[in-house]
Amino acid sequence: MNARGALGRYGEDLAARLLTDAGMSVLERNWRCGAGEIDIVAKDGDALVICEVKTRRAGAFEHPMAAVTPVKADRLRRLAELWVAGHGGPPPGGVRIDLVGVVLPRRGAPVAEHARGVA
Helix, strand or coil, X not given: CCHHHHHHHHHHHHHHHHHHHCCCEEEEEEEEECCEEEEEEEEECCXXXXXXXXXXXXXXXCCHHHCCCHHHHHHHHHHHHHHHHHXXXXXXXXXXXXXXXXXXXXXXXXXXXXXXXXX
């Protein structure tokens, strides 16, 4: 695994822990299909959560929360549709797309921010 992959994996591990600590159940990580990948699929009560994780080192070009462009949001919605279609249909609470942004400072603990319903 290269440094970028290791950074992303570390951010996804932190995000999964953050979601679990918030009371969600992680159903799947790194789900892949021909259209792309979902970082984390989780359950929040009766809602399904498709979670995109963006990890950056402090001082990087853009804040991770700015990484979900309209094009990325459309792709996440399509991936959510594909996941739901392959797993028995939508849950009673619907589907939500969340983003977890992780910033790794030069020193100290990482900072993780969870935004619900970004797309």
